Amino acid sequence: MKQSDIMNALRERIKEKKYKFTRQRQIILQAFLDSKENHMSAEDIFAMVKDENPDIGLATVYRSLELFTSLELLKKLDFGDGRSRYELNDRNLKHSHHHLICLGCGRVVEFSYDFLDGLKDKIEREDGFQIVDSQLKVYGYCRECQKKNSI
């Protein structure tokens, strides 16, 4: 999905819900699109944004990220480091991607695997649970940290 499409999605969903397409919201979403980092926290975004826009407050970043999440443009993640992180909810791109979290260096790597196909039926049948979303976190040690530890 192109960057401009995502910004357009924001514009549309905001209009639909009668919210306002403010300068701050554009800037904050753009920071996501510009960033190479996949899993940013509110502080990360704030840092990216405040150089060129010193007038934007941290509270606005928090409020915007929450809004974008409710509009299903972002997903809120938690890697257990005490802060919420966000990623683009690019549902068209990868159907199901998950996270490998290194216990050594804290790096987070993504991987794709559609184990849910088989699981979904089982859960809905046996537990009567209607699935909306899922998150798989796999903890362990990445290649680099395995090397470091074995020396």
Next chain:
Amino acid sequence: MKQSDIMNALRERIKEKKYKFTRQRQIILQAFLDSKENHMSAEDIFAMVKDENPDIGLATVYRSLELFTSLELLKKLDFGDGRSRYELNDRNLKHSHHHLICLGCGRVVEFSYDFLDGLKDKIEREDGFQIVDSQLKVYGYCRECQKKNSI
């Protein structure tokens, strides 16, 4: 695993690491064993404990839970409600159990499914990642909340 076995495991692992088997640590672990609730927060434990032991401080509860987790007696969980929760790390009982989190009522139900068997090789081979543990969270709506919403 019997309750007394878990307490013994605590005693052994504490001795092994030259920590101390204090009254507070026993009481706090016992609270876990006595509780019917599976996923308790530090405050939950503190509430259970403070009636009979008003001298135990919340900080001690936090410190004990962290110790037990490092001794692999407990697992630290996060269901996105802003506080850490813990469960017994009863590895002998269920090999791999995961959590269904209801977006309606917040209830957490456990389910077992060993999808990891197939996944583990793939991750280790393709990503060179050495798996230690994994957590699968499935978000959706439980039976009761589906009924409520459809009325």
Next chain:
DNA sequence: GTGCGTGCAAAGTCTTTGCAAACCG
């Protein structure tokens, strides 16, 4: 006895909220 563990309160970190001013539509 010695040093780890505890209780208390204070500090820390992340996040939310109240309110007047600014802004979008």
Next chain:
DNA sequence: CGGTTTGCAAAGACTTTGCACGCAC
């Protein structure tokens, strides 16, 4: 213009930390 949204600072929620005292070993 009118109701949202924002910035700021303050408050809130959870967790960690500093320090003197107490307890396990």
